[in-house]
Amino acid sequence: MSDRSQLIETGQPFNFDAQRDAEFERLIKRYPSRESMILPALWLVQEQEGWISAEAMAYVADRIGTFASKVYEVATFYTMYHLQPKGKYHICVCRTLSCYLLGKQEIVDYIIEHLDVRPGEVRADGLYSFEEVECLGHCGSAPVVQINGEFYENMTVEKLEELLATLQ
Amino acid sequence: MAEKVKLFVNGQEVEVESGKNLIDAIGAIGIEIPHLCYHPALGADGNCRLCLVGIEDGRPPLVPACKTRVAEGMKVQLDTGKIKKIQQDIMEFELINHPIDCPVCDQAGECKLQDYYMRYDAQPSRMTVKQVLKSKKLDFGCGVVHDQERCVLCARCVRFTRLITKTGELGIVNRTDYARVEIFPGRPLNNRYALNVVDLCPVGAMTSQDFRFKQRVWFLTKSPSICHGCSKGCNIFIDHNREKYKDDIIYRFRPRHNEKVNGYFMCDDGRMTYKLENDNRLLGAMIDKRETGFNEAVEAVRRELSQAAKTVILVSPNASLEQMYALQQFAGTINAQVSGFSDGYIKNGDGDDFLIQDDKSANRATFHLLGIDDTRAGFDTAVAGADLLLSFDNDLSLSLPQTDLDQLLGQVKLITVGSRQNDFVTKASIKLPVASFSEDSGSIINCDGRLQRYDAAVIKNEPMPSMIAAINMLGGGIVSHQEAREGLQANVPKLKDIDLDQVPGDGIALTENEVAHVAA
Numbered sequence: 074m075s076d077r078s079q080l081i082e083t084g085q086p087f088n089f090d091a092q093r094d095a096e097f098e099r100l101i102k103r104y105p106s107r108e109s110m111i112l113p114a115l116w117l118v119q120e121q122e123g124w125i126s127a128e129a130m131a132y133v134a135d136r137i138g139t140f141a142s143k144v145y146e147v148a149t150f151y152t153m154y155h156l157q158p159k160g161k162y163h164i165c166v167c168r169t170l171s172c173y174l175l176g177k178q179e180i181v182d183y184i185i186e187h188l189d190v191r192p193g194e195v196r197a198d199g200l201y202s203f204e205e206v207e208c209l210g211h212c213g214s215a216p217v218v219q220i221n222g223e224f225y226e227n228m229t230v231e232k233l234e235e236l237l238a239t240l241q
Numbered sequence: 242m243a244e245k246v247k248l249f250v251n252g253q254e255v256e257v258e259s260g261k262n263l264i265d266a267i268g269a270i271g272i273e274i275p276h277l278c279y280h281p282a283l284g285a286d287g288n289c290r291l292c293l294v295g296i297e298d299g300r301p302p303l304v305p306a307c308k309t310r311v312a313e314g315m316k317v318q319l320d321t322g323k324i325k326k327i328q329q330d331i332m333e334f335e336l337i338n339h340p341i342d343c344p345v346c347d348q349a350g351e352c353k354l355q356d357y358y359m360r361y362d363a364q365p366s367r368m369t370v371k372q373v374l375k376s377k378k379l380d381f382g383c384g385v386v387h388d389q390e391r392c393v394l395c396a397r398c399v400r401f402t403r404l405i406t407k408t409g410e411l412g413i414v415n416r417t418d419y420a421r422v423e424i425f426p427g428r429p430l431n432n433r434y435a436l437n438v439v440d441l442c443p444v445g446a447m448t449s450q451d452f453r454f455k456q457r458v459w460f461l462t463k464s465p466s467i468c469h470g471c472s473k474g475c476n477i478f479i480d481h482n483r484e485k486y487k488d489d490i491i492y493r494f495r496p497r498h499n500e501k502v503n504g505y506f507m508c509d510d511g512r513m514t515y516k517l518e519n520d521n522r523l524l525g526a527m528i529d530k531r532e533t534g535f536n537e538a539v540e541a542v543r544r545e546l547s548q549a550a551k552t553v554i555l556v557s558p559n560a561s562l563e564q565m566y567a568l569q570q571f572a573g574t575i576n577a578q579v580s581g582f583s584d585g586y587i588k589n590g591d592g593d594d595f596l597i598q599d600d601k602s603a604n605r606a607t608f609h610l611l612g613i614d615d616t617r618a619g620f621d622t623a624v625a626g627a628d629l630l631l632s633f634d635n636d637l638s639l640s641l642p643q644t645d646l647d648q649l650l651g652q653v654k655l656i657t658v659g660s661r662q663n664d665f666v667t668k669a670s671i672k673l674p675v676a677s678f679s680e681d682s683g684s685i686i687n688c689d690g691r692l693q694r695y696d697a698a699v700i701k702n703e704p705m706p707s708m709i710a711a712i713n714m715l716g717g718g719i720v721s722h723q724e725a726r727e728g729l730q731a732n733v734p735k736l737k738d739i740d741l742d743q744v745p746g747d748g749i750a751l752t753e754n755e756v757a758h759v760a761a
Contacts, residue, residue, distance in 0.1 A: 075419070078415055080426050082427075127425075127426050127427075130425070139409075140403065140410075140412070140425075141409075141428055142399075142411055142412030142423075142424065142425050143409065145414055146413055149414040149416075150415070150416050207416065
């Protein structure tokens, strides 16, 4: 897990496009408490932009009618929200108990050394971004790595090396 | 009286107030349950787990005391080996990443983590891994400085901004050992009660820019008093200290709990009025801008009084009940008119529905109790044809437009008796210094008609005479607070059942019921 509190400001106001706007209005009726809409609203932002800027969080807060600090809390808590533009390949390594015990650190060290990207960072050429994430829910086949949404189970350094070769 | 319930704490039978949670109910009879996140004004959050206790009645083996109400016959275990182990473990957990910078931390001496470590843990650290470092000295706005490393994430500050001020500037971002209290970028603390988060913080994570590093708290004398910043009359502690070879100086005001007035909080403006007690004080008597002895100035005033054709006494709405009464009596003996004109002390629209009031004076309600006229029309009538204006700490320049003031001062001779130096006082031909409220005792009535008492807190190296003593020297008949209080009780019908020396700590509402109750 890295410090995710450093938000990026684009300097541009954020607005939902027409499609997300309609989806927001459709979803918000489902929740008796408007604050419950924070999670789906952040998904909509991410769907639209690929990541979530400080302006987008403030927009979501105003739209829902809650404190910006609450949206900030949620967005920084869940690692599936991207708080900066991702690399072409976004690599997530689960850091929680089962994966930890079954050697996630070797995989993390390998990525840092061979791909030259640290947790929470995007490589300068934009090819890789890397995040250590909380439980991915695959304890039975730990350690687990997720690349652009695809799960790769029972991961080892060797298997990762092969996998990365196919991505180039 | 509140209903009582009997329960057993560590096997010992005790009687406590019903309806409360275990921390408050048992705490009220002197048995402490350690806690970091719970605060009576913010409710139970249950995040620190330090208040876990055992209850022998078939419920889960451990329950958080902050979320458990007392019940008749409840058997509470606070001293078992298991509970002690939990307290020790929680303390160890809290201290994994907490810097042990007590020697330089502003909170040392009033830090719950420090106190609890000594009381419940006292074990050496077993940590061999590097501490997680976080940001220090973050400016959160409104004079609040945040140190993320010291924070134990009890979320009291976060809850305060969400539940009390409803401004929600603070949040806990990230997770696990990276979690920290943060403001949303570009949206710092922006409310008039922000400094309360400093009082609420159980550790040294929230500090006041104003107070930081000025004093170690154990050197401070903490005297109970009443804030004079507005007509709410929030209960406060005056924290002051007389350093060697120096004068007694006030370093801060802090809110003092009074459920019937201000709860646990006070506003930032009121908090900063401590500066008025220290700075810009009138320190010596003056006649025509020439420094002089106090007695010489008193003689000069008496001479002026005897020569004046018509004298008007101007009373400050901050004067105490006793001072106003003494002045009224004094005015009677010298045949002077009394006015409490002080419109300038009222800032219309400045108040809110919580504590801050429009009226920035502490005791205007007494004007109405004693029948002192505070209207402009009354003032104009009083000063018509007058040749001497005797102002007792009333800054008339706040209430009167400059042209009117100039015209008035062309007509009357101005004498001021007060504690503070200001533009209006500089226009006086004679100035007499007196003690300010923090150096004097008295009673005041707040905007809700609640009578409260305060005692002298600060004793200066060269104390100024009290206003009542000054009035007495000028020819007033009342020599002491005691005498003023007796006079008030005898002559003011609303106060006839109240012993002003025995006003309870939370004050008395000047309503029939409460007065009768206290008198009984």
